[in-house]
Amino acid sequence: MKKSNIRKTKFNARAFAGNFFLYLFLIVLAIICFTPFYIMIINATRSTQAINAGISLIPGKALVENYKSMMASMNIWKGFLNSLIIAISSTLLSAYFGALTAYAFSKFRFKGNKALFWFILGTMMIPPQLGLIGYYILTARLHIINTYWALILPAVANASTVFFLKMYIDTNVNESLLEAARVDGSSEIYTFNRIVFPIILPGVATMSILNFIVSWNNYLTPLVLLFDKDKFTLPILIALVKGTYKQNLGAQYMAVAISIVPIIIAFTFLSKYIISGITAGALKE
């Protein structure tokens, strides 16, 4: 009796030590993940002299000053707006056309259905950088280079959205429901808009959040396709920060913070959808 008691306490002590180190490890890692953002936010409020002098964990007083000197040489909100226009339009296009294509693959047995679907899957494996030169020349020929159309149009053919939504329709849209609609004389496009689309809306929402993020973060494609400074998206402007503000570190931190903080805020509200979106893609492949 006594013996077993001793063993039990020993075991608990070990488990406690184990747990302690486990938490320590997890917390240190969490700090590593968040510190760069924290320093960024703090330094955005400090003057360049203060930043040069050393590190601080408490905000400074130069918030307004940094903001003013940042806005003086670069209109970051214009880039913000441009990014927003492109990201929203391409997300909406991907959502509607992706769902429509997925619906066709899921519910119509047309000739070459399987082969075409595998082809689309194949394009998912190919990185977009590969066809960039060809796409550049294509947009030049179509005279849409240096317009937002060049960045928005490819969203019509979004392979991962089609793939994800086809799976979603396969499991969630009942064949008999469609039959009933057809018997009632509803046209195919009407059936899709009024019956199918509302059912798959949760799947569309998940995919749309991911598409929005990808479009928002895209750097290389707009860098290549846009020439006018007032059309530049946020990532292009941010990358130019080095040359624009030179020694003004406060303004540099401020500009970067403006591009990052909205994402952090959005993530705190949408993390569940985002995480389920990225896992759904991987687990079904």
Next chain:
Amino acid sequence: MFFIVLQLYPLIYTLFLSFTNLSTANPQGDFIGLGNYIRLSQDKFFLLSVKNTWRIWIVCFIPQLIFALLLATILTRSKIKGKDVFRGVYFLPNLVTAASVGILFNVLLSWQSGAINQILVALRIITEDQKIHFLASPFWTSTAVSVILWWMWFGHSMILFMAAMVSVPQTYYDAAAVDGANAWQAFWKITVPQIKPVMIYVLVTSLIGGMNNFDIPFVIGEGQNLGTGGPLKSVLTMVMYLYNMAFTGGRQRGYAAAIAFAIFFIVIVCSVIIFKLMSREEES
């Protein structure tokens, strides 16, 4: 139809271009067969970019895989409080614009006024005059890019592994525990085989991403110019070289198209090797 115009056409056209010498000097472009590819195999900057790209990817990916597997095991198998919070914080860097991250670390890593040097001084790891000139050293610049990518991606891989691990039945582990297997053995004999499809997915997608690495190496480096490739061109990646060839200077689009297909070829060959290796493991 849209797929064919928007995806296939640029691709095939790029392939076609890779056999021509299209450039500003030669706007029509003549067919030169495999000329670009032969030139590529002798181009020391291209070969350097291949080496750099691989170094950055491997130094990033190995710790990424280890951390992701370890954390996924911890967060799925043990009763940790605040799992969702940890998961969210680890994943957060992944969502942030890579170009912004590159610029952010550019200031954090700078020599005299960089926060990372200031932290090292504050923690008494180095003294004021031992501050490391990170972005002047090829070793540190390349390693910094790898660490940044690790920081951005280990949470992403972790979430995928967690999702796979949750679906492994608990009874397997109970049975292994009855047979006297320790956690290490259970991990290798149960977890790894069960999550293999996701591991292949993570490996292949990471390989594709790693070989197409652009944003961060492009914006990082001292001075005000972008795309310099850092000290001694130590972070000149393959896609950066492609960009520099196709969209700056002489705009040698034909040659750049050949670079694109060289990258594609590397990705395809390596993906096939990964599939082969992973399925062979299954047999033994």
